[in-house]
Amino acid sequence: MDAELFPRPRTEVAPGAVHLPDWLDTEHQRELLAACRTWARPPAGLRTVRTPGGGTMTARQVCLGWHWYPYAYSRTVTDGDGTPVKPFPTWLDELARRAVTDTLGTPTASYDIALINFYGGDARMGMHRDADEQSDAPVVSLSLGDTCVFRFGNTETRTKPYTDVELRSGDLFVFGGPSRLAYHGVPRVYEGTAPRELGLRGRLNVTLRVSGF
Template sequence: MDAELFPRPRTQIAPGAVHLPGWLDTDRQRELLAACRDWARPPAGLRTVRTPGGGTMTARQVCLGWHWYPYGYARTVVDGDGTPVKPFPDRLGDLGRRAVRDAVGEDVAAYDIALINFYDADARMGMHRDSDEKSDAPVVSLSLGDTCVFRFGNTETRTRPYTDVELRSGDLFVFGGPARLAFHGVPRVHAGTAPPELGLTGRLNITLRVSGL
């Protein structure tokens, strides 16, 4: 929003987990959206992720740098068209390091993974941990488009205690340190809440990680 009656403050959700509202300005959001549309095109484009139990994730995904599949990483789209994963761009690495400095004041080794999830109005993400990496560097999450409820939990269980955070377009969420392996998910997307000037129907989440591989 251009103006709010009560501006949203920077918030520490848990030790090591920080929410920075409005971190991306409109121009940077547009740039990232245009890039995501390019990355989503085949080969190695946007796909539906199938779980080992035979189900499918409702959020669709494209990967950069390393291809994630349940529960590991590969250099090719082993659960899709089999083509090499698209390269991880330096500009995302720079953005990730700046995000961590702004959020938690740390300098991080080079980011080399991006997982880009697209949520339509009916998509959800169950509670899970980002535990397939060999590095404990903070995870960087950037939101574009529709507002969502982001549920940030604890490191022991998928259930309570957890905190529900409203993530809007342009928001940054970073979690590392003692919160690095916290369970988290997206129980709800508020359809039609994306900024009109963005020209996006749905929600994009760009998650940056350090593989340690």
């Protein structure tokens, strides 16, 4: 927001989990959005993710570097059009490493995975852990578009205790260390709250990870 009544400070939500509001300014949000729109085009574009039990995720997804599908990685879109996954650009590694530096300290590994999820107004993400990588490097999460409720929990269970955090366009959330395998999810998206100057309807979440493969 342009005129915050109460400024949103940097917050350590849990040990190793940091929320940094307004980390990306409007110009950098636009640049990241333009890149996401390019990545979303086929081949290896935006797809609906289907779970082994026959369900579908309401958030649609495109991957870079390594293709994630429940619950593994491959170099091709195994559960989609079968084409090679799009490459992970160097500038995203630089962005992720800067994000870790600004929140937790100097990173020790290069990032090589991006999962980009698109949420319409009715999309949700159930509580889950990012546990399919072989690296314990921090996860970097960037938000574009509509505001959401991001539920950040504990490492033992999908239920309480957890903390609900409001993530707005441009916000950064990084979790590593003792919180690296914490359950987290998105129970609500506030439709129509994206900054008008961004030109996006819905929410994009860009999640950056280190594979360790």
